[in-house]
Amino acid sequence: MLFEDAFFKNQIWQQDRLVAYGFQEKDGWWTVHQPFMNGHFEARIRVKVPNQVVAQVWDIDMDEEYHAFRIQRAVGAFVGEVRENYAALLHEIVQQCAEEEPFQSPQGNRLIRYIQKRFQEEPDYPFTKAPDIATLRHAGNQKWYGLMTQVPWTVLKRTDKEGKIDIINVKVEADQIEDIVGRGGIYPAYHMSKKSWVSISLDDSLSDEDLFALVEKSRQLVAPKSAQSLTETCYWILPANPALYDIDTELRNEGEILWTQKPNIKRDDIVCIYMTKPIQAIRYLCRVSKAHLTEGDEVYMKLELLRELSDSEFPLLRMKDLGVKAVRGPRLATPECRKVLESLLKE
Numbered sequence: 001m002l003f004e005d006a007f008f009k010n011q012i013w014q015q016d017r018l019v020a021y022g023f024q025e026k027d028g029w030w031t032v033h034q035p036f037m038n039g040h041f042e043a044r045i046r047v048k049v050p051n052q053v054v055a056q057v058w059d060i061d062m063d064e065e066y067h068a069f070r071i072q073r074a075v076g077a078f079v080g081e082v083r084e085n086y087a088a089l090l091h092e093i094v095q096q097c098a099e100e101e102p103f104q105s106p107q108g109n110r111l112i113r114y115i116q117k118r119f120q121e122e123p124d125y126p127f128t129k130a131p132d133i134a135t136l137r138h139a140g141n142q143k144w145y146g147l148m149t150q151v152p153w154t155v156l157k158r159t160d161k162e163g164k165i166d167i168i169n170v171k172v173e174a175d176q177i178e179d180i181v182g183r184g185g186i187y188p189a190y191h192m193s194k195k196s197w198v199s200i201s202l203d204d205s206l207s208d209e210d211l212f213a214l215v216e217k218s219r220q221l222v223a224p225k226s227a228q229s230l231t232e233t234c235y236w237i238l239p240a241n242p243a244l245y246d247i248d249t250e251l252r253n254e255g256e257i258l259w260t261q262k263p264n265i266k267r268d269d270i271v272c273i274y275m276t277k278p279i280q281a282i283r284y285l286c287r288v289s290k291a292h293l294t295e296g297d298e299v300y301m302k303l304e305l306l307r308e309l310s311d312s313e314f315p316l317l318r319m320k321d322l323g324v325k326a327v328r329g330p331r332l333a334t335p336e337c338r339k340v341l342e343s344l345l346k347e
Contacts, residue, residue: 002055002070003069003070003083003086003087004053004055004090007087007090007091007094008051008053008055008090008094008098010100010101011051011094011098011099011100011101012050012051012098012099012100012101012109012113013030013047013049013050013051013053013097013098014049014097014098014099015030015049016241016244017096017097017098017241017243018030018032018047018049018097019244020096020241020243020244021093021096021097021243023045023047023097028048029046029047029048030046030047030048030049031044031045031046031047032044032045032093033058034089034093035060036085036086036089037081037082037085039060040059040060040061041057041058041059041060041066041082041085041086042057042058042060043055043056043057043058043086043089043090043093044056044057044058045093047097051101055090057069057082057086066082068082069082069083069086095277095278096277096278099326099328100326102123102134102325102326103134103148103166103202104150104166105165105166105202105203106204107166107202107203107204107208107211108148108166108168108202110208111168111202111208111211111212111215114208114212115136115215116328116329117329118216119139119219119263119264120139120262120263120264120329120330120331121136121137121138121139121331121332122324122326122327122328122329122331122332123135123136123148123325124136124137124323124324124325124334125320125323125325126323126334126335126336130149132149132150133147133148133149134147134148134149134325135147135148136148136215136219137332138219138222138223138224139234139264139332140223140224140232140234140264141222141223141224141232142332142335143222144222145170145171145215145218145219145221145222146168146169146170146215146218146219147168147169147192148166148167148168148169148202149166149167150164150165150166150167151164151165151167151190152164152165153165155190156187156190156199156201157187165201165202165203166201166202166203167187167190167199167200167201167202168199168200168202168215169189169190169191169192169197169198169199169200170197170198170200170214170215170217170218171196171197171218171221171222172196172197172198172214172217172218172221173196173221174195174196177194177195177196177198180198180214181198183206184205184206185200185201185202185203185204185205185206185211186198186199186200186206187199187200187201198214200214233268233269233270234264234265234266234269234270234332235269235270235272235332235333235337235338235341235342236262236265236269236270236271236272236330236331236332236333237271237272237274237282237324237327237330237331237332237333237337238259238262238271238272238273238274238327238330239274239275239276239327239328239329239330240273240274240275240276241276242275242276242279247273247284248283251284251286251305251308252308255304255305256289256302256303256304256305257286257302257303257305258293258300258301258302258303259271259300259301259302259303260298260299260300260301261291261292261293261299261300261301262301262330264330265288265291265301265330266288266291267288267289267290267291268287268288269287269288270285270286270287270288270306270341270345271285271286271287271288271303272284272285272286272314272333272341273285273286273303274319274327275311276327279311280315280316281309281311281312281313281314281315281316282309282313282314282319283308283309283311284305284307284308284309285305285306285307285308285309285341285344285345286303286304286305286306287303287304287306288301288302288303288304289302289303289304290302306345307344307345309344313344314340314344319337322334322336322337322340323335323336323337324337
């Protein structure tokens with residue numbers, strides 16, 4: 001195990017953040033050389049999005065790679081100082097440029113990225129006593145269409161496998177249960193009604209194409225049935241990177257701002273602007289005053305500022321207590337988070 005593995009494990013690199021940090025792209029790899037210890041050493045980091053990393057410590061004075069800090073039996077104040085400074089730099093780069101993958105299984109993480117891109121929906125973590133259980137909710141009515149957790153293989157009646165596996169429970173039409181249960185990776189539902197739900201093991205037994213199709217079908221089955229449901233006000237959380245765009249000046253001076261139109265966000269929805277690292281807090285509460293404004297080939301929505309919060313009022317730590325574990329893209333506020341946001345707008 002390399003020294004860097006503890007820092008890079010389960011991290012997904014974000015290209016816009018790499019650019020903001022100072023990484024340069026060549027042949028698909030993003031590279032940064034970051035000096036430390038008064039310029040005597042240099043961390044040389046190469047990243048290929050989403051999750052490939054090569055890292056070196058370079059001795060500038062000797063013009064060669066420095067390996068001593070990797071040797072566990074190597075002790076002494078100097079080697080320890082190199083390790084400590086390099087570790088601090090790695091931590092900073094990861095904090096600024098990456099997001100942690102939420103699940104152990106690669107297929108589970110691919111599914112979440114697909115959902116984020118396809119529907120701009122993020123997993124919720126609503127169970128205080130089971131913080132690792134994630135739910136997927138439809139943007140139109142907040143109903144679950146997926147529940148992701150990790151279980152022992154034995155609860156799926158697989159005595160030929162040991163350990164645990166990530167699964168997702170999805171809703172299916174009742175008359176399809178017999179046809180699909182027993183296909184690779186599809187089992188009777190764990191801890192949910194076996195009449196209308198199934199469990200899918202996220203170990204690539206089922207192809208991504210078939211998995212994504214079943215999840216989309218589940219989403220369709222719980223979708224709003226009436227026009228009234230589709231017009232209800234939604235509370236969205238949108239990330240804004242302060243290193244890339246100074247939204248403070250425009251919102252504070254103008255009281256409104258144009259934002260790239262996001263699918264599912266409509267007029268009169270509430271948009272809560274979350275400032276990403278290093279701030280990590282909701283700073284602005286806005287209303288969508290106009291949607292689907294066209295300028296050339298671009299489509300925008302206009303956000304009207306309703307309230308500015310201090311960075312201590314709604315930090316990420318508080319959001320996590322309300323079920324919002326991360327903000328990687330546009331996402332709906334959890335019911336618990338929405339209730340608090342509504343109260344803030346009434347003050």
